[in-house]
Amino acid sequence: MYKLLQIELYKIFRRPRTYIAFLAITALVGVIQLGLVKNGDDYVNFVMGNVMQSFSFDGKLLNGYLVCYILLQLLLVHVPLLIALVAADMISGEANMGTLRLMLTKPISRTQFLLAKFTASAIYTFMLLVWIAFLALFVSMFLFGVDDMVIQKTNYLVQLPVGDVFWRYVGAFGFALLSMLSVAALGFFLSNFAENSIGPIVATMSVIIFFTILSTMSIPLFQKIQPYLFTTYMVNWKEFFDPKVNADNAVIVGSLQHPDRIIQSALILVLHIVGFVGATMVLFKKKDILS
Amino acid sequence: MQSVIKVSNLTKQFKGLTAVNDLSFSVNKGDVYGFLGQNGAGKSTTIRMLLTLIAPTSGEIELFGMNIKTHRSEILRQVGAVVEKPDVYKYLSAYENVALFAKLSGVKVTDKLVMDQLAMVGLASRAKDTVKTFSQGMKQRLGIGIALVHNPQLIILDEPTNGLDPQGIADIRNLILSLSKEMGKTIVVSSHLLSEIEQVASRLLIIDKGKKLVEGNAHELFDxxxxxxxxxxxxxxxxxxxxxxxxxxxxxxxxxxxxxxxxxxxxxxxxxxxxxxxxxxxxxxxxxxxxxxxxxxxxxxxxxxxxxxxx
Amino acid sequence: MKRLIIVIVAFIGFQSFAFSQDMTALVNKVKAKLDKVNDYVAEGSMKTDVAFIKAPVGRVKVYFKKPNHFKLKRDGGISILPKGGVTVNMSTLVAGNDFVALSSGDAVINGTKVKVVKLIPTTDNSDVVLSTLYIDETNLLILKASTTTKENGSFEIEMSYGKFISYALPDKVIFSFNTKDYKMPKGVALEFEDEEKLTDAEKIKRKKGRVQINYSNYTINKGLDDNVFK
Missing domain, CATH: 3.30.70 (Alpha-Beta Plaits)
Structure with missing residues (x-):
């Protein structure tokens, strides 16, 4: 199994396609960071304009922590597309290349083969997130310094003390990993049904885009179905940045307003991952390899 | 004579189409077994069933005296195959492909093993080149090199001369003969061309529309x-x-x-x-x-x- | 705060209305007491309590130097303060030169009898429309001040005294102000959350916002560089 995983990782990281995602993220984060270095204060003034009419802020609003939050908000919606590029290609790509039949005539079980493949795409996803964390969080912290993090929620403003932020990012990235793994699992599942990679990649992207739109539009009709869409739960990494307040309305350091929501969402995502990968295995084990 | 492959009443149906129909045959140790039939006769489906790529609708397959369903890994360790096109990872070099599949076949990968294998199929000088740059004939040879890397007892070659020029066809034929005569391998070669098979096969099976038409020794059939x-x-x-x-x-x-x-x-x-x-x-x-x-x-x-x- | 008081006191000194003479005298006495402090650095904790803001309690440092230098700095971190309150309002009060001080009777604050003094600016360019001071005559302390401005709404300042009562420096100051209804523009915030949050926010919603500072320590009259206020 370890040997298989090594081989799968080797295959992933020897393909130029794999690096598109890393390059795309680097470029995106770089451009946004450059923009914020140059015009960050204008951006903050624009975004916070509403609050700034009544309140004055003293301190470094535009610090590494906020920049990372801005980046994650912008990026995490699009990273699934980059994940799909690799995950949805895992089986279909091999079918397309014709190497699937060669792989499967080797003395390895199909279950092992699939597990190794999914684990490899999970590792790819993890590395992509580590890369995002490095660029969006650490590079931003270096470029913009750190301070309290002031972010806007739908109905309120949250200020997190500078010392109470980092662990939240650790949690948020952990949660984002689950979200992205569910995308990878979906891509993996769809990749079982085609003998070219374009189909499953586009299908995965379409499902994600479609579901995300349904998940994010606050229209009563959509709101009814939102609990049934896994994309609804994917944005809940933001819950890590919503602290509890005490009776005096003061933020309780180290607290979470809705830990239950995080746990519930995480469980739902894990269920999706297990479901998609499980279904892929069941189908793949019975599948006639005709490619 | 010890039988390496024993197929009994093998049938495969795809949504209303019977691709292989009650097929029985056996391949003995040391045979070069010619598997003949038109395109679409059911050769590839049969070969894929032998290699567990396709599950039979009914019938039994035994390789090396073991049932393929219950002893898949043990059997596949002793089998090398090129199914249809010799597809490998195009973005990897010939060397990397051989090493990768050797590792998957459970062989300890050494530089010598990989280079010997590439030399055997005449690709040693192109070891570091990516397969993308290879001609059809080179890919075919690489495919065979990969199929042989773990020194299998049974070699299954599905249409190995497809898309090759006359020299390429001759090279493959010579390779098959030397594998059989010098190394004592059991070889199954499928083709839709009799002329190819008759020059190498010791035994023959002809199928059409999934059914066996004839099976026998080449010297009898070519009497x-x-x-x-x-x-x-x-x-x-x-x-x-x-x-x-x-x-x-x-x-x-x-x-x-x-x-x-x-x-x-x-x-x-x-x-x-x-x-x-x-x-x-x-x-x-x-x-x-x-x-x-x-x-x-x-x-x-x-x-x-x-x-x-x-x- | 200090500045506010001094300024108010200074203006009241020039009042010419007969019945406000008493008030002027009182305010002068308060001023005299306050005048003992040339400068100070105070440390304390600050809490911004606004319905739609979840903010932590933070350490603050307050710097004051006569005549009107005042600065509130958060000890690391960002301070969110209502515009026109806390610090900004001090300067808006000094902006004009003409005020009328009126006695507005007596009142009781936290069990202490106080004199109520109303200050009305006589110029149009002042942001302040009306200030009301509640002065503890016995101890010469301002316990409460409420101000109505044109631009920044009205707010109230309440002060409690303890250890530093002899310098008329409060231990606790509460600024109360009215908060406008406030809603994030969704597209900009890029926040797509369910409406449940509304009720959650409602729970903590109060009409008034408050900034509360608890001073733990004052360093008084030890000299202070002007650069601190830059």
Whole structure:
């Protein structure tokens, strides 16, 4: 199994396609960071304009922590597309290349083969997130310094003390990993049904885009179905940045307003991952390899 | 004789289509087993079932005396195969491909093993080049190199000469012969061309529409005593009358539209020719074929189903 | 705060209305007490309590130097303060020169009897429309001040005294102000959350916002560089 995983990782990281995602993220984060270095204060003034009419802020609003939050908000919606590029290609790509039949005539079980493949795409996803964390969080912290993090929620403003932020990012990235793994699992599942990679990649992207739109539009009709869409739960990494307040309305350091929501969402995502990968295995084990 | 492959009543149905129909055959140790049939006859489906790529609808497959369902890994460790096109990872080099599949086959990968393998198929000088840059023939050779890297007892080559130039075809043929004669491997070679198979095969199986037409030893199937001669004349009716009154009468075969068929020993052909001239028959052509070729021609040209093969 | 008081006191000194003479005297006495402090650095904790803001309690440092230098700095971190309150309002009060001080009777704050003094600016360019001071005559302390401005709404300042009562420096100051209804523009915030949050926010919603500073320590009259206020 370890040997298989090594081989799968080797295959992933020897393909130029794999690096598109890393390059795309680097470029995106770089451009946004450059923009914020140059015009960050204008951006903050624009975004916070509403609050700034009544309140004055003293301190470094535009610090590494906020920049990372801005980046994650912008990026995490699009990273699934980059994940799909690799995950949805895992089986279909091999079918397309014709190497699937060669792989499967080797003395390895199909279950092992699939597990190794999914684990490899999970590792790819993890590395992509580590890369995002490095660029969006650490590079931003270096470029913009750190301070309290002031972010806007739908109905309120949250200020997190500078010392109470980092662990939240650790949690948020952990949660984002689950979200992205569910995308990878979906891509993996769809990749079982085609003998070219374009189909499953586009299908995965379409499902994600479609579901995300349904998940994010606050229209009563959509709101009814939102609990049934896994994309609804994917944005809940933001819950890590919503602290509890005490009776005096003061933020309780180290607290979470809705830990239950995080746990519930995480469980739902894990269920999706297990479901998609499980279904892929069941189908793949019975599948006639005709490619 | 120890049988390496034993297939019993193998059937595969795809949504209403029976690709392989109650097929039984066996391959013995040391055989070069020719597996013949038109495109779509069910060769590839059968080979894929032997390699567990496709699950049979019914029937049993045993390799090395073990059931393929229960001993998949043990069996596949001893099998090397090229199924249809020799597809490998195009973005990797020849060396990397060989090493990768060697590792998957459970072999300890050493530089020597990989380079020896590449040398055997004449690709040592291109070891570091990505497969993208390879010609069809080089890919075919690489595919075979990969199939052989773990020193398997059974080698299955599905249409190995497809898309090759005459030199490439000859190279593959020589490789098959040397694998069989020098290394004692059991080899299954499928093809839709009889000419390819007859030069290498020790045993033969012909299938059509998923059913077995004939199975036997090549030396029997290519028996000179069973040569068919196809004669075309300016007046076939006259020629037939002459032949029926001659000593060739007993050798006449059911007639085909534009020709007369006789079954005889290859040695008798010169005297047949002489006789025809003596009988004043105006011969346009006289084509000797061995029995199998005639048989194979029938299924390939007329697509006519022949139920029995007369030996 | 200090500045506010001094300024108010200074202006009241020039009042010419007969019945406000008493008030002027009182305010002068308060001023005299406050005048003992040339500068100070105070440390304390600050809490911004606004319905739609979840903010932590933070350490603050307050710097003051006569005549009107005042600065509130968060000890690391960001301070969110209502515009026109806390610090900004001090300067808006000094902006004009003409005020009328009126006695507005007596009142009781936290069990202490106080004099109520109303200050009305007589110029149009002042942001302040009306200030009301609640002065503890016995101890010469301002316990409460409420101000109505044109631009920044009205707010209230309440002060409690303890250890530093002899310098008229409060231990606790509460600024109360009205908060406008406030809603994030969704597209900009890029926040797509379910409406449940509304009720959650409602729970903590109060009409008034408050900034509360608890001073733990004052360093008084030890000299202070002007650069601190830059």
């Amino acid at each position: 000179p005593a069973q040569t068919i001669v196809e004669i075309e004349t300016t007046d076939n009716l006259f020629a037939l009358q002459q032949l029926q009154q001659s000593r060739w009468q007993s050798m006449l075969q059911p007639q085909r539209s534009h020709s007369i068929l006789l079954k005889l020993h290859r040695n008798q052909i010169p005297s047949l020719h002489k006789n025809l001239v003596e009988m004043d028959v105006q011969v346009i052509s006289l084509q000797p074929r061995h029995n199998l070729e005639d048989f194979f021609l029938q299924i390939t040209s007329n697509n006519q189903h022949v139920q029995a093969f007369t030996n």
